Amino acid sequence: MTAVTQARVLSHLDALESEAVHIFREVAGEFERPVILFSGGKDSIVMLHLALKAFAPAPVPFSLLHVDTGHNFPEVLAHRDRLVTAHGLRLHVASVQDFIDRGELRERPDGTRNPLQTVPLNDAIEKHGFDAVFGGGRRDEEKARAKERIFSLRDEFGGWNPRRQRPELWDLYNGRHAPGEHVRVFPISNWTELDVWQYIAREHIELPTxxxxxxxxxxxxxxxxxxxxxxxxxxxxxxxxxxxxxxxxxxxxxxxxxxxxxxxxxxxxxxxxxxxxxxxxxxxxxxxxxxxxxxxxxxxxxxx
Structure with missing residues (x-):
């Protein structure tokens, strides 16, 4: 009798996990100094979980970067620090408050500091020489993010130009960039909010309360x-x-x-x-x- 090999069909979550793991490994092979944006929120926690899986049993070969607005929820910062300690990771913190204190940024009239994160982020990327920056953005979140590629080329000022983005056919990613430029990478871009929570449930991932x-x-x-x-x-x-x-x-x-x-x-x-x-x-x-x-x-x- 002829043995018939039955192909394994991946579940929806397995397929998303496999894609993200592939992206992490691809970046590790293409870039010299990647970093993971990590705020302690659910998307960055899932992203870190995927990175740990991608390189286990070896440690994650990237450090973490948090752009701290100074107006963060205490529960989230505490959870961030617990994860950093538990996995022996290195965390860089770019502080919006430091830029305000030096007069390089000014408080907005509405008190919102999220729009002020851009300057500290790009300063940290330049200071540490990061050439790939992982972010937890997803296409289902907002219409501008729906336009984003997995590998998003950024200019020397961190700016995004949709006309300079490259096709990503057959899951082939082009990380080529000129000196001073870098690439933002979105491993969970194809996930939805529901996917994230179903994965959290399946993997028993702990979140801030x-x-x-x-x-x-x-x-x-x-x-x-x-x-x-x-x-x-x-x-x-x-x-x-x-x-x-x-x-x-x-x-x-x-x-x-x-x-x-x-x-x-x-x-x-x-x-x-x-x-x-x-x-x-x-x-x-x-x-x-x-x-x-x-x-x-x-x-x-x-x-x-």
Missing amino acids: IYYAHEREVFARNGMWLAPGEWGGPKEDERVEKRRVRYRTVGDMSCTGAVDSDAVTVESVISEITVSRRTERGATRADDKLSETAMEDRKREGYF
């Missing part, structure tokens, strides 16, 4: 629940109240909104996302609402 429902003081502004803070909230006419909320995404406290929720487990979060009709950034990020082209404008200036 603010991703699950909890009691928190918040106030309403522009249709979102924002956390009080030294950044300038609330104003005189904004009332602080305690609500049961969770965060779908985390960033600068001044522009990251919470959503009403009773989801306290991974499974209940997945159920909540399944019926949601708004993207996580569309529902919770005020900085994306500054204009119709806010994200694309910032990318052209060097934002990730």
Whole structure:
């Protein structure tokens, strides 16, 4: 009898994981000094988990970089530091506050510091000579990110020009770049928010507690629940109240909104996302609402 070899069919999550692992290994082979952008948020945590898998049992051959706005959620920073220590990683921190103190950046009238991250990010890339920068951006988050390639070529100022991006046929990635330029790399670009949470459930990945429902003081502004803070909230006419909320995404406290929720487990979060009709950034990020082209404008200036 002839033995028939049956091809193994990858599940949806296995296929996404395999693609991301391939991207990490491809960058390790093509570039001299890559770095992983790491904030302690869910996407960067999943990205680190994938990098650990890609090179196990060897250590991850990249350091981490966090652009710290100074308005971060304490729970997220604590989780970031625990992971760095647990895996023996090196963390570089580029501080927005340092640039403000030196007079190289100025506070915005609205107190939002997310748009101020571009200068510290590009300064850190130049200072440390990073030639590839991993980011946790996904195409489902926002229309500007839907245009992004896996390998996104950036000029010497970190700027993004859509006309200079290269085709990526058959999962072939071109990392060629001129001196001074670098490449932003997005291993989970093809994932959705639901994919991320299903993978978190499958891999038993621990997240900061603010991703699950909890009691928190918040106030309403522009249709979102924002956390009080030294950044300038609330104003005189904004009332602080305690609500049961969770965060779908985390960033600068001044522009990251919470959503009403009773989801306290991974499974209940997945159920909540399944019926949601708004993207996580569309529902919770005020900085994306500054204009119709806010994200694309910032990318052209060097934002990730």
